[in-house]
Amino acid sequence: MKLLQERIKHSKFGESIIIETTIRIMVPFIQLFGLYVIVHGHYSPGGGFQGGVILGASFILIGLGYDFKTSLTRMKEKTNIILGNLGALIFTGVALLCALMGGLFLDYSVLDKLIPLGAIEWRSFGIFLVEVGVGLAVMSIMVSLFWDICSGGDLDEGL
Amino acid sequence: MIWGIDLLILLLVVICAFATITIKDLLSAAIVFGVYSFLMCLLWAEMGAVDVAFMEATVGAGVSTILFIGAILHTSRRSKD
Numbered sequence: 001m002k003l004l005q006e007r008i009k010h011s012k013f014g015e016s017i018i019i020e021t022t023i024r025i026m027v028p029f030i031q032l033f034g035l036y037v038i039v040h041g042h043y044s045p046g047g048g049f050q051g052g053v054i055l056g057a058s059f060i061l062i063g064l065g066y067d068f069k070t071s072l073t074r075m076k077e078k079t080n081i082i083l084g085n086l087g088a089l090i091f092t093g094v095a096l097l098c099a100l101m102g103g104l105f106l107d108y109s110v111l112d113k114l115i116p117l118g119a120i121e122w123r124s125f126g127i128f129l130v131e132v133g134v135g136l137a138v139m140s141i142m143v144s145l146f147w148d149i150c151s152g153g154d155l156d157e158g159l
Numbered sequence: 160m161i162w163g164i165d166l167l168i169l170l171l172v173v174i175c176a177f178a179t180i181t182i183k184d185l186l187s188a189a190i191v192f193g194v195y196s197f198l199m200c201l202l203w204a205e206m207g208a209v210d211v212a213f214m215e216a217t218v219g220a221g222v223s224t225i226l227f228i229g230a231i232l233h234t235s236r237r238s239k240d
Contacts, residue, residue, distance in 0.1 A: 037213075045209040053217040060225055142222055150229040 023065035030058040038135040042124065048131035052138030059139075060146045068150065068157055075143060077155065084140025090133030094126060106130070160206060168202045185231045193224035 038051030063071030103110030108126025109119040175195035182188045196219030203212035
């Protein structure tokens with residue numbers, strides 16, 4: 001473990017071309033799989049939380065394989081915060097919109113008055129909207145947890 | 160549910176749990192804890208709870224092991240005081 005810490009200090013960590021090439025090829029497919037899990041959450045196992053964790057794991061993989069600076073250039077901290085808050089806003093916004101339209105909290109069928117698609121279709125589509133929000137929020141939280149734990153909280157250098 | 164596979168995975172889960180709390184080296188304990196999480200994922204999937212197994216594979220074996228390793232890299236072997 002001592003050796004690992006010294007190698008991180010001299011920043012000789014993660015300069016293997018095999019690991020970098022593998023990660024560069026794998027990350028788009030991991031993100032595609034995460035999007036599939038989010039979108040197909042109400043037909044098959046999976047959903048917003050699992051898909052969000054997979055999307056966040058792809059950015060964590062960039063941070064593990066390259067160094068810390070590269071993972072900050074791929075996904076900026078401000079973008080991360082905006083995406084996470086947007087996810088929480090989508091969740092509560094859809095739920096509050098249902099309440100404002102005269103139904104219960106998270107009762108999607110009353111959104112039929114806004115855009116007439118049919119109550120049953122709105123129940124399916126509303127779950128999809130909420131899961132997109134959950135996925136964005138979970139992705140942001142996972143990536144920022146990794147950044148904060150690996151850099152000790154100051155986000156300048158890390159794993 | 161096949162009771163043979165069930166018993167085998169349960170045995171490995173118990174072995175991994177004991178190994179996690181007895182190993183002195185923190186990095187090894189984190190890796191064995193990841194193995195424990197993945198075996199739990201296999202157990203959930205074999206019992207038919209595919210959604211829980213998915214959650215265990217992504218969160219337990221994937222992200223939390225990396226977070227443990229990231230936290231362990233900030234510690235030192237001997238305590239200072």
